Structure formats: structure tokens, C-alpha cells
Amino acid sequence: MSKPKVNSLRPGFMPPFILERIASSRSDTQLQSRVQRTLEMDRYFRDQRKPDVASAMAMPLGSPQPGQAARYIYSAEYQEVLPGTLVREEGQDETGDPAVDEAYRWLGVTYRFFWDALQRNSIDNQGMPLLGTVHYGRDYENAFWNGAQMVFGDGDGEFFNRFTKALDVVGHELAHGVIEREAGLVYTYQSGALNESLADVFGSLTEQYHFEQTAAEADWLIGAELLTDRVQGRALRSMAAPGTAYDDPVLGKDPQPSHMNDFVETEEDNGGVHINSGIPNHAFYLAAMALGGYAWETCGLVWYDTLLDSRLMPESDFVTFAALIVENADRRFGSGSRESTVIREAWQAVGVIP
Incomplete structure (x- = not known):
């Protein structure tokens, strides 16, 4: 029996109450302004319906070989655009940009875990390409899955590092895609x-x-x-x-x-x-x-x-x-x-x- 599909709110890694604490603290006003912008962007994405994967962006083809990831890493170049500019794709060498190369590496590691340990072929179990955008916004303090891809901010460098630095954060966001495809657990x-x-x-x-x-x-x-x-x-x-x-x-x-x-x-x-x-x-x-x-x-x-x-x-x-x-x-x-x-x-x- 197929499960009913529900349009749920977009999950983000960073709890909003932490960002709200920083925004209301007596830290420097420039940081408060950046954090407030993150909260505004998160509210925008939470209010959006799931993007249509076929039309939201030019989706690359998945890997024809089960067990082989198909990774595409984009850079938003500090703008609030998705997916951004393609900067590294499956099989290409490292770029020297830590965020790009971390996203590429950790998405591959997460794909390998799901394939080796759970016999799952990517997010949709059919070899769906793994799209990740880095350098999203300026000092964006979050990472999220938007229904079609994963997005990673750079953090502010004061409280939080770039979100691609942590393997479990990248794995967490990819897992949200799997959860959405399988159970569609409403995000409330x-x-x-x-x-x-x-x-x-x-x-x-x-x-x-x-x-x-x-x-x-x-x-x-x-x-x-x-x-x-x-x-x-x-x-x-x-x-x-x-x-x-x-x-x-x-x-x-x-x-x-x-x-x-x-x-x-x-x-x-x-x-x-x-x-x-x-x-x-x-x-x-x-x-x-x-x-x-x-x-x-x-x-x-x-x-x-x-x-x-x-x-x-x-x-x-x-x-x-x-x-x-x-x-x-x-x-x-x-x-x-x-x-x-x-x-x-x-x-x-x-x-x-x-």
C-alpha cells in the first residue's frame, strides 16, 4: 500500500531558538543582522511548497550504475540563488574550495553508507543525483533539504563553522530526503x-x-x-x-x-x-x-x-x-x-x- 504524500514544512538543521538567542543577544550588531537574515530566509523556505524536482532546476541524470553516486556540487557564490553555478561533478578532481570538496566527499560517504549498509540506491532508491549547493547567502547559519537538493551555509565563523565541515550534518540533510520519499513525516x-x-x-x-x-x-x-x-x-x-x-x-x-x-x-x-x-x-x-x-x-x-x-x-x-x-x-x-x-x-x- 502506498503512503499518502503530504506537503510538509522544510526541515533545517539549525534549531531556530538558537538563532533567535543570538539575534536578541548583546553581541555585535553586524552579527545580529546576519543571524536575523538567516531566520528570515528559513521562514521563507518553511513556507514554500515542495519544489517540483523536474522543473525547479535542470536536473542532471543519475548514475546508470547502482552503487555509484552521481554528485553535483554548485556554488551560490554568496547569493541567495539555487542551485547556483556547477563547480564540481562526479569524478572530477578536488577544487581546493573546502566547502565544495567537503560537500562532494561527505555526500559520497553518505551515499555509500545507504548503499552498503541498507542496500538503498540514493535518496529515491533509484539512483537520484545528489545535488548540493554551498556558499549559500552571506554567513548563512543553516543547512537544509528543500525537496530537490541539499543547501549549506558558511556559518558566521564566530559561533558556527561552515556546515559542510560535519559529516553527520551532511548525512542528516540527505536523510531528510530519504524520509520525505518514504514516510513523508509531517514536520510539526x-x-x-x-x-x-x-x-x-x-x-x-x-x-x-x-x-x-x-x-x-x-x-x-x-x-x-x-x-x-x-x-x-x-x-x-x-x-x-x-x-x-x-x-x-x-x-x-x-x-x-x-x-x-x-x-x-x-x-x-x-x-x-x-x-x-x-x-x-x-x-x-x-x-x-x-x-x-x-x-x-x-x-x-x-x-x-x-x-x-x-x-x-x-x-x-x-x-x-x-x-x-x-x-x-x-x-x-x-x-x-x-x-x-x-x-x-x-x-x-x-x-x-x-
Whole structure:
């Protein structure tokens, strides 16, 4: 049974409440102005309907060979245009521009993870070309998936580095495309938090796969490379300990909960999508750590099975998702198996299921 397609708000990596804190702080007015511009652009993109992939840009052809990425990196040249000027495509040598070459490399690594670990051929599972635009805007403080491509800002250099620097950020944005194609999780409230969590999960797994890290060896941080030395924090999110990623005089304190007892009821941030995603994130971490070994070989398979499950609806909540996770763990590893038991206990530990 095919799932209904829903036009959802555009997901962005940077939580808006962090940018709002910077914009309202007493830092220099030039920085405040740049951050305010990022917020205005993000609001614009959130209000846009999904672009028509065929007409939004001249789409290059995908790779004719399954297992081979087709990457096209553009530069917006500090303008607010998409896709921009093509500067590197599949098979070409490095350009010497760090943002261009990082986007190219990390998109290839993410493609390889989805292909090798999950047997998925790109975003649409049919070899869709991977389009990335770098140098978007001036000091743009975000990265996003717009329904047709990934877009990366350069950051301000004061609080945030360029968004292509972090493999898990690039993986996170590509994963949003996969999530949109498969489940179309509406980007508000609990379904939106699941959307964000799944992107974090696959972004983290991409990094773990690339560096051959077991669950015990991984840092379980999201966006660690984004923060400059000025920020008092380790990353933007922590799957191991939601709520502890940063505590900074300007950015504020990481608001993520790790348990349903602390679920945040809010109308901000599309109903708390970047906040309450800490709960399903932590469930994944607990299950992966309890099972040990390579997380993409156990929990990663079950989470991906659930993303593909026709019963996962665009507005599914945490309880629905957790129930499907447990059923898919039973199906893949056997009812009563160690894997199934551990995964169920992880969702119990964060208070989603009894």
C-alpha cells in the first residue's frame, strides 16, 4: 500500500531558538543582522511548497550504475540563488574550495553508507543525483533539504563553522530526503520530532560507518564540528545525554529531554521538532549501546525497516513509531530475541511505551 504524500514544512538543521538567542543577544550588531537574515530566509523556505524536482532546476541524470553516486556540487557564490553555478561533478578532481570538496566527499560517504549498509540506491532508491549547493547567502547559519537538493551555509565563523565541515550534518540533510520519499513525516510536533530524530540517527550512523566505530566507540554527538572554540559546548545535540550538548551564555542551554516525563509542549520550533527529538534519539542510543557492536547492523536495520513500513503515516506519533519499531525488530530478529527485547526496553526506558 502506498503512503499518502503530504506537503510538509522544510526541515533545517539549525534549531531556530538558537538563532533567535543570538539575534536578541548583546553581541555585535553586524552579527545580529546576519543571524536575523538567516531566520528570515528559513521562514521563507518553511513556507514554500515542495519544489517540483523536474522543473525547479535542470536536473542532471543519475548514475546508470547502482552503487555509484552521481554528485553535483554548485556554488551560490554568496547569493541567495539555487542551485547556483556547477563547480564540481562526479569524478572530477578536488577544487581546493573546502566547502565544495567537503560537500562532494561527505555526500559520497553518505551515499555509500545507504548503499552498503541498507542496500538503498540514493535518496529515491533509484539512483537520484545528489545535488548540493554551498556558499549559500552571506554567513548563512543553516543547512537544509528543500525537496530537490541539499543547501549549506558558511556559518558566521564566530559561533558556527561552515556546515559542510560535519559529516553527520551532511548525512542528516540527505536523510531528510530519504524520509520525505518514504514516510513523508509531517514536520510539526511529534511526527516532526521523529523526522528530525531519524535524520540524526542516519547522520550518526553514516559517521560511525565511515570511521568504523562500534556503538561504544562513537561519540553520539550531532554537529560537533560546527561549533567554534568560542561556544561553551560539545555539539548541537547529544544522543547519549540529551540536554547536555551545550550551555553557553549566548546560545543558551541545550533544551532536549531524554524522557517523556520532560516532554516539551511548545508552539515554537514547529512544535518542538528539534527539542523533543531527543527522546527517540536517546531510545536509539540506549538500544545500540545495549546490543553493542556496529549499530548499523542491528538497530539501524530496524529503524530503516520502520521508515519503509507502510503503516508509518505522515502524522505518526512516538507511540505509533515505537510500536512499529518493536514489531519490525520481532520480524527481523525473532520475537523474544535479544535484539527485540533490548529495543523494546529502550523505548520503555524513555517512557514512550509501558
